[in-house]
Amino acid sequence: MKKQLYTIYFVLLLLLLGNIQSVSATHMMGADIFYTWISGTTYNVTVSFYRDCAGSQAPNNIQIVVKSASCNF
Numbered sequence: 001m002k003k004q005l006y007t008i009y010f011v012l013l014l015l016l017l018g019n020i021q022s023v024s025a026t027h028m029m030g031a032d033i034f035y036t037w038i039s040g041t042t043y044n045v046t047v048s049f050y051r052d053c054a055g056s057q058a059p060n061n062i063q064i065v066v067k068s069a070s071c072n073f
Contacts, residue, residue: 032048049058 028049028051030050032050034046034048036044036046038044045064047062047064049062051058
């Protein structure tokens with residue numbers, strides 16, 4: 001019985017490996033976000049975006065959403 005299961009698993013593995021196609025990612029590689037407090041609730045936010053030049057395009061703009069963890073603002 002075990003030998004039959006191993007044979008089935010081996011055949012399934014071969015079928016899966018035989019269907020592998022080339023894949024590539026089209027997402028950003030990373031980003032750094034820095035902020036500096038100016039005064040009150042005013043901050044200066046700087047975002048550095050890292051990508052592979054052969055991959056996806058850099059965004060023209062980004063949206064930053066800030067919410068309070070305790071007050072839901």
